[in-house]
Amino acid sequence: MTHATTALLLTAPVAVPLAASAAHAAGGLRELRPHRRAAHALPRHSAGPVHRPPSPRAPAEPAQVTGPATGGPATGSAAAGPATGSGGPGVGPGGPATLTGGPRTEPPGPPPLGPDDPAAAPPPATGPHAPARTTGAWLGLVSPATILFCGAALATTVPQRGPVTAYGRLLRADALTVWLLLAVGAVAALACAANPAHLAHERADAGTARRYNLLIHAFLAAMSAAVLAANLGVLWIAIEATTIVTAFLVGHRRTRASVEAAWKYVVICSAGIGLAFLGTVLLYYAARQAGIPEASALDWATLATHADHFDPAVTRLAMSLIVLGFGTKAGLAPLHAWLPDAHSQAPAPVSALMSGVLLSVAFAGLLRYKTVADAALGAGFTRTLLAGAALLTLALAALLLLVQRDYKRMLAYSSMEHMSLIALGTAIGTPLAVSAALLHIAGHGLVKTVAFCASGHILRIRRTARIGRVRGLLAEAPALGVGFGLAVVALLGLPPFSLFASELGLARAGFAAHHSGVAAVALLFVLVSFAALVSRTARMVLGPPPEPEAVADGPVRLGVVAAAPLVTGLVAAAALGVTTGPLTRLLSAAGEIVGRH
Amino acid sequence: MNDSVYTQLLDLACGAFLLAAVVVLWLRQLSSIIRVFALQGAVLAALAALLGVREGRWDLLAVAVGIGLLRAGALPHIVRRALAAGTPPPARHYEEDNSEAREARPLVNVAASLIGAALLTLLAYAVARPLVELDPTPATRALPVGLAVVLIGFFTLVTRRRALAQVVGFLLLDNGITATAFLAASGVPLIVELGVSFDVLLAVLVLQILTTRMRAAFGGTGIDDLRELRD
Numbered sequence: 001m002t003h004a005t006t007a008l009l010l011t012a013p014v015a016v017p018l019a020a021s022a023a024h025a026a027g028g029l030r031e032l033r034p035h036r037r038a039a040h041a042l043p044r045h046s047a048g049p050v051h052r053p054p055s056p057r058a059p060a061e062p063a064q065v066t067g068p069a070t071g072g073p074a075t076g077s078a079a080a081g082p083a084t085g086s087g088g089p090g091v092g093p094g095g096p097a098t099l100t101g102g103p104r105t106e107p108p109g110p111p112p113l114g115p116d117d118p119a120a121a122p123p124p125a126t127g128p129h130a131p132a133r134t135t136g137a138w139l140g141l142v143s144p145a146t147i148l149f150c151g152a153a154l155a156t157t158v159p160q161r162g163p164v165t166a167y168g169r170l171l172r173a174d175a176l177t178v179w180l181l182l183a184v185g186a187v188a189a190l191a192c193a194a195n196p197a198h199l200a201h202e203r204a205d206a207g208t209a210r211r212y213n214l215l216i217h218a219f220l221a222a223m224s225a226a227v228l229a230a231n232l233g234v235l236w237i238a239i240e241a242t243t244i245v246t247a248f249l250v251g252h253r254r255t256r257a258s259v260e261a262a263w264k265y266v267v268i269c270s271a272g273i274g275l276a277f278l279g280t281v282l283l284y285y286a287a288r289q290a291g292i293p294e295a296s297a298l299d300w301a302t303l304a305t306h307a308d309h310f311d312p313a314v315t316r317l318a319m320s321l322i323v324l325g326f327g328t329k330a331g332l333a334p335l336h337a338w339l340p341d342a343h344s345q346a347p348a349p350v351s352a353l354m355s356g357v358l359l360s361v362a363f364a365g366l367l368r369y370k371t372v373a374d375a376a377l378g379a380g381f382t383r384t385l386l387a388g389a390a391l392l393t394l395a396l397a398a399l400l401l402l403v404q405r406d407y408k409r410m411l412a413y414s415s416m417e418h419m420s421l422i423a424l425g426t427a428i429g430t431p432l433a434v435s436a437a438l439l440h441i442a443g444h445g446l447v448k449t450v451a452f453c454a455s456g457h458i459l460r461i462r463r464t465a466r467i468g469r470v471r472g473l474l475a476e477a478p479a480l481g482v483g484f485g486l487a488v489v490a491l492l493g494l495p496p497f498s499l500f501a502s503e504l505g506l507a508r509a510g511f512a513a514h515h516s517g518v519a520a521v522a523l524l525f526v527l528v529s530f531a532a533l534v535s536r537t538a539r540m541v542l543g544p545p546p547e548p549e550a551v552a553d554g555p556v557r558l559g560v561v562a563a564a565p566l567v568t569g570l571v572a573a574a575a576l577g578v579t580t581g582p583l584t585r586l587l588s589a590a591g592e593i594v595g596r597h
Numbered sequence: 598m599n600d601s602v603y604t605q606l607l608d609l610a611c612g613a614f615l616l617a618a619v620v621v622l623w624l625r626q627l628s629s630i631i632r633v634f635a636l637q638g639a640v641l642a643a644l645a646a647l648l649g650v651r652e653g654r655w656d657l658l659a660v661a662v663g664i665g666l667l668r669a670g671a672l673p674h675i676v677r678r679a680l681a682a683g684t685p686p687p688a689r690h691y692e693e694d695n696s697e698a699r700e701a702r703p704l705v706n707v708a709a710s711l712i713g714a715a716l717l718t719l720l721a722y723a724v725a726r727p728l729v730e731l732d733p734t735p736a737t738r739a740l741p742v743g744l745a746v747v748l749i750g751f752f753t754l755v756t757r758r759r760a761l762a763q764v765v766g767f768l769l770l771d772n773g774i775t776a777t778a779f780l781a782a783s784g785v786p787l788i789v790e791l792g793v794s795f796d797v798l799l800a801v802l803v804l805q806i807l808t809t810r811m812r813a814a815f816g817g818t819g820i821d822d823l824r825e826l827r828d
Contacts, residue, residue: 233789240796247803256814257825263760263807264823270800271754271767277793278747278774282728285781289732294786313727341826400828409828 007166009150013224017143021217140192148185154178159589172230175589180227187356187445190565191349194453219245233298243269249350261345268338276325282318286310307375319373323385329362333392343412348456355415356445390423398525401532418444435591436505443498450569451487472545477556483566488537498577604735610644611739618749622710638668679805704756721745746773760818
């Protein structure tokens, strides 16, 4: 691979989502101009810079662009009724000007879903935006596709030829990076495919939809940057950037509960990750004292090779802070309190991204530090910290799952359970265990995305997040019931889904490495969570629907585009569970980076 | 600059830095707290400048100017603006001031908070002993001060019940980390310093906007009102 190709492959996963984000911001500016000329006094802030969303007190911006559902994101918007706000204004690099076909006819889609769809289509759009708007949904898939493509391209060379770097030592990709890049890309593709339908059902106006898309793409860019960063300081910056970007996604709905969730999220995560930065600073101090020059004293590869000269006491202090800090962001106890609130309040695709990959990306940051600390201290210290945090989290998650009454919170606690299993795999620390943990990351990401997207549809149909009020989903909305049910089955760790394979691998690795006690306690808590999830989900999915008249005129249909991400995610998770296929070599190479025999 | 003057100036700056954090715990009026926080930012900038002069590194002086602008200028300004947005016109005298602008009922009262600050400082000295032993210079001997401010910031974050007091707690924590970085290794590399400063600025802007939303949704900025989400 030439140098330029490498640089391109390493830059694109960050640059393309950033460009998409900037395009959404620029779209806001561009839309504003004609309105100004037409003397429509718009709030000044709607043209505001990227990082300054408007004050919530300002009146909602008028929906500037509304149009009947046209081809574009296709049957999805048709199933979703009129595509008000689907996917933001299409402002890719091409710009709306190139897309000036006349308003297309609405394809005969399945009947609108749910009683909340507007009966009449909004007035036809004027100006060049309407046709462009529908392409926005497709453009939303460009960033995930880029991330996936770059991951796949790197996966063909990195396991054989070793890590590649770009821009001096700024970006770096080894097998672990590539694996996470693939996971981020896959989950982001599913979540972004679910975005247009979500926005359409929310009946978001153009401004809201634009802000939402802008933040989603910035979020993807930050996660890619965190995965690709070679410098531990840059890694930290990218992880903190994900907190900042997702704050308004969590608070997207502007209800009391979502404001509260966003506040807790930003305060707890920023403070927690701040501790991790203190740990990074101390590690930097240890590295400088060990004679590493300033320029490379935060470079991961340098640190990992020279860590045996680090002062053990300082490294121990640094590592404790880092486990606490990155553990906050990865949903590990004791600073996990933000997680169920944020995941239950965020819009479904955002919950999917946060739960599916953000937790794992933060945890992968912790993996980088672990290799450094293990080289300095031996494996015992980090193992004790991680195993302690993981068991505590597992116990908390299992107990709270038992008393859970809200299905989105239930999924959030299930994420904590799975993150603690991943942490346990890392604590065991053999290459087999780490590979199993990495497989668990990918499988959990896919399946949890399906579960959260399905829960978004349930919330829309039933208008409640209470488990007790949802009954007989299978009878009312068969496709949705099957999707949600299968996602939970996969989360339980049943075959053929990949979580079965990875949990089996984790258990085997645990017993093989003579950590039978820890493995047995973990299994016990996993069984408790299993029982809680089964009983709650069975109640939701099976049985007769609460109001027989609701299904009198046939079951609720999900629509092709709404169902596509669910089916794709489940199929991918099942395929990954049957065989890792061409990814096997990548996975074992990634396991070797972190694992120690 | 000879050694003793340098050490004295360094200790003076660190003392003022720690004192500012303690005074934040002691005060209740949010506007005064923000003023003290701005002073602490200025002291932090002076500390960076002092280290820059001592080591003859002019890039550190530029960093010090940046830190001064951010931590004594921009951040206090943002917090003050968020405060002003929610402060009603001044009440009459001799009336208990229960307004937004005052930390009326902290979880731990002021006297206990000050004792807590003393204990946290002792803890910081105990924890930092291996850090000092690794390379005992005047700067690293002052390292515990940075850690103490981190701990006091965390304490403020946990015990104060006004949103903006929590923001100040978060910023104290961040000041403490920056001070630790300067005292331990004359600061982190420039690109990291820039990124971190940018992140902190954005985080505070986000928190300011969330405060506004909180006021719109809950009619105030009391953290105790946030009880929609429970298990």
